[in-house]
């Protein structure tokens with residue numbers, strides 16, 4: 276009698292172990308099906324020509340499906356730690372998605388305004404009003420001559436990222 | 443094996459194999475309903491019918507819809523609306539039903555709150571109902587995305603971004619949910635799967651559970667009276683129909699539901715044919731564009747109240763960011779109804795008009811939800827932001843105060 280029970284228990288435990296391993300393995304598989312595809316991850320670099328930008332008039336370029344703001348600052352715009360300095364010029368480079376819930380803020384003369392919930396960002400990408408919790412994010416970039424290469428982490432990027440992290 | 447005899451009819455043949463007589467008794471002819479309930483209790487049947495309309499119209503739409511960012515917009519706005527015979531009808535039926543279903547859910551829900559139908563013994567009815575509300579919300583949102591218009595796109599953007607608020611893994615989680623760095627084709631196809639398969643199946647399962655939860659505690663009534671169902675059913679079956687406090691669901695009680703259903707369907711088809719526009723935002727007739735945000739983003743009317751709670755907190759408090767406060771408030775708004783049976787400390791089951799404090803609470807909640815809904819649609823600037831803040835705070839305070847209010851009511855009654 277007790278012998279029988281033990282055999283059944285053993286079968287039960289064995290099955291539970293097999294099922295647990297299989298279940299865990301399929302969860303890993305299911306998680307990865309939802310991950311971005313390799314082609315999405317690889318799609319990646321966008322070049323931006325900085326020569327010819329007009330000071331005070333930001334441009335928007337698309338990188339990885341996201342808008343990127345590049346603003347050449349005018350002389351009377353406040354300086355900031357996150358400015359990208361090339362020669363005489365100062366630039367603000369930022370991902371153009373509101374850090375609140377991801378709308379695209381619009382440039383209104385001296386600042387970006389997010390229509391969705393009233394967030395505002397100054398010319399350095401810093402939040403000045405409303406719900407956005409942090410400045411506009413910094414996309415990884417490298418500088419090659421007068422070109423900005425989005426998607427690569429150059430030394431200029433690392434310096435600015437470090438300055439932003441300590442701010 | 444049971445003994446099978448030659449059957450004299452199809453009914454008998456089935457009865458021998460499936461015991462259909464006993465089944466109809468349990469489900470229909472001897473499923474007892476209290477006499478003392480009003481038209482508000484018909485919402486369950488209306489919901490069941492509206493859900494059926496959604497499923498069937500959805501099947502017809504699915505035959506022509508194309509879940510691909512390059513094709514989705516045209517497959518809806520050109521193929522289904524212009525080419526397919528009666529495609530416009532199925533789309534409008536689907537769109538209007540998706541909106542109206544929430545109206546009925548809200549009436550159903552607040553009827554339950556007004557009459558205390560979530561209390562002692564009926565907690566599972568309430569919880570399964572709230573789970574249904576949540577899955578319906580997910581289904582509504584995932585479906586809203588499919589036409590791939592501007593509003594669809596930016597609604598998807600905003601909602602998926604909400605997950606960025608999860609500590610530590612937030613940003614990675616957003617990319618994982620979307621399957622891309624941005625709301626893109628991978629996002630559309632997975633939401634398509636959710637909308638047409640997984641969520642409907644889950645909804646059907648929970649509907650089954652919701653019906654089952656009614657079996658033991660039975661449906662509440664207008665007075666919250668405690669009915670002895672066995673005794674009352676016996677009276678009814680003995681022919682004492684007048685004195686019995688209960689009637690069978692089928693075919694007696696259902697006739698009342700059918701009458702109300704008739705009125706509802708006339709209203710519904712009136713909307714489908716003459717006012718379908720209220721369920722179709724004009725912004726959504728522009729194709730999705732990742733580079734341009736519409737001037738003003740808002741969800742469908744049935745999400746406005748929680749959307750306004752989310753954005754009602756627009757300033758930082760000390761070290762806590764406005765964004766996080768909003769998210770926490772939003773989370774609060776979405777789960778607090780679930781625990782309502784435990785926030786209500788009054789041991790009696792009574793309608794709100796017999797509980798003075800609770801009655802005031804109930805109507806303030808109604809007004810507050812309406813204010814939140816109205817302001818959820820207005821731009822969040824100037825005075826509007828402050829109205830949003832006040833009404834969102836009132837919403838939270840109401841639930842904090844509920845245990846004390848209900849306790850005081852009970853005390854006053856001498857309980």
Ligand code: FES
Nearest residue numbers: 373375376389394
């Ligand atoms: S998304 Fe910009 S303020 Fe909310």
